[in-house]
Amino acid sequence: MTQINFTLNLEDLKEKIQESTLEATVKASTTMALNELMKKEQEEHLQVDAYERSSKRKSYRNGSYERSLITSAGTLLLNVPRTRDGEFSPSVFKKYERIDQAFMLSMIEMVVNGVSTRNVQKIVHHYCGKKVSKSLVSELMKQLDPVVDKWRNRPLNAQHFPYVYADAMYIKVREGDRVVSKALHIATGVSSAGKREVLGMKISSGESTDTWTEFFDELKARGLQRPQLVISDAHAGLVSSIRSRFAGTSWQRCYFHLSRNIVGVLPKKGSKEMRDQIRDIFDAPTLKQARERKNMLIEEYGEEKKYEKAMQLLDEAFDDSTQYYQYPSHHHISLRTSNSIERLNQEVRKREKIIKIFPNIDSATRLIGAILMDIDEGYANKRSKFMTMEEKVERNEKK
Template sequence: MTQFQFNLNIEDLKDCIMKSDIDAVVKASVVLVLNSVMEDERDKHLNARAYERSTDRRDYRNGYYERDLIMSIGRITLRVPRTRNGDFSPSVFERYARCDQALVLSMLEMVVNGVSTRKVKNIVQQLCGESFSKSLVSSLTEKLDPIVNKWANRPINTMYYPYIFADAMYIKVREHNRVVSKAVYIATAINEKNEREILGLKVDHSESYEAWQRFFQHLQSRGLQSPRLIISDAHKGLKKAIGTEFVGTTWQRCTVHFKRNIFNQLPKKDMDEVKAALKGIFNVVKIEDARKLKDEFMEKYEENPKLENAINTLEEGFEDAIQYLNEPTKYHHHIRSTNSLERLNQEVRRREKVIRIFPNTQSAFRLIGAVLMDIADEQAKKPSMIGKK
């Protein structure tokens, strides 16, 4: 693990703390840390520490320049190291600015388009200062949109994805002076290297067969091959689109959603034994054992009129919910539900709720795309834990 040596100005930090200005404390801490990170990056680029004599030196230090960085904590000014040849570029601005720029840009658009609330305007002023205009919106858009669009349309034909997860979440967007609900389609996958990967996203009018079909066709146009399993909830349009676009692919019904649907059909009281029996059906490693436990459950409770609806639900969706048991055991925990994708959606929600109502569809695509890019970057750095149980 890389270790950084921070030369912190303790007096400046203490002064901020003593004045009880928590915003200044946070900003000062972030500035000190990021400045030290950039200094360490320059040392590695030069292959020599400050005042170090080295025959392997690549270049020489050439002072610093100031540059602003907009983050969710506000605008901060960093002391950026330079080199004599000018070919050193710190990673801080690319790594930390992309998602925060998308967030700021979405709020700026609300202000410029005259649809912001006082709260949003105050947030924008804290993030960007008193002056913000259409020219600032345009400059940020020109920088950020090509990056997000390139990522969202990147080729995915160099890797096979045996397991794909699909889900949709709803957001609010202002369109033709009205606030409308739109669906955000997100697909993730486990690739042939057992790594999780975010495949793509699309913003469409509603969750329907046609919209899911367009989303899948978009993934296919980028090179996606038919997977072994697609894991999702039981939305009818989604199921139909899977059957249309991925011939030969098996649909795995999310077991978490499925069990929840069955439990909702049960009486409210004295159902602990029944629920335990239902959960046990899905806690096996062989598909034959699951079918055996399900048959035993039916024989035991089929005469109970209070459980008729729950039993009908179990009977109707059972086979679709146990298809993961046909796959290698090491994958069972990871492919029986859409929990991993729902955790991803929650992270998107955490940033999206700051906006509440997007000023337009492109703004929504930009912010959600930037959030997913940042998450994808973090995932790529972590070793795969899939199949290691």
């Protein structure tokens, strides 16, 4: 078999690529096409062709002027035709707008994905050779307002969410010359189809019973039906609001948060065996076995003063932290902790920390709302289900 050998001169290839006029050709073609488009639009505005005499004429040509337009192909220098009445405005760009819509969306997307405003300016300057102001990027972000508002206020009555997760995180926002901490309330749900969804968000002055109640009332007003189970940490205001706004709903105390609380009151040395036994309680296959393991642990260590607080906390929180046993076993790993919404918070935090301090509540709602919309879209487009709900029906029938 004949073998063909060849060598590739990488330096020569690199030089040819660098000398390529492809970019210049694209820019020239785009410029020519847009200039022709504006001439046609001017004729339509005047209602006459060049040098034509007509009673339908609306105005007269008045030369042209150069104007730059930032596009994904780079910065284009266009010849914009004028009319004497000054009323002609080409559709290539809105009046006083020098950036095409596609490039605007690209800049918005960069900010939503965690690129700082300063870096967006650098990227635009690097690729287009044009500086854009920080205020322009901020104004572009305001275009998200109607989109985010529509998503935040969408109806929730199209399907039932048997499981709801709730949590809050804190962000920094400017109020005049002050920088204050604000609570960001977030709720996610698992639908009867087993798909996860971001139900809503709300920024409040703090995390209290009143702020959580306002948030839950808004979700209910949008059509959220009473869930079977709400999963969260044991924040007093949150728990109080869950019990008052969702009467008849069970509350699952996050086992992971409880474990950290128990470990926090254990002696730092010599308590590894107890930590393992606590984990075994919540890994038990049935509630009966979990209760037996808990009682045995308390009986063994309950009289020792150094374990007294830990055993008391475990005993008091046991019922609230084992509500997941009332549901199908294949749901337990997802229901016993609020880890799923904690991971969502981490994703928000990863992008939010680049901002560090939001200039106001509106900008915080806008950006975080866009981030949550993006995450929610990811949930919707995911082929696999978060939970297999069909098995729940089958198992209940077997019982």
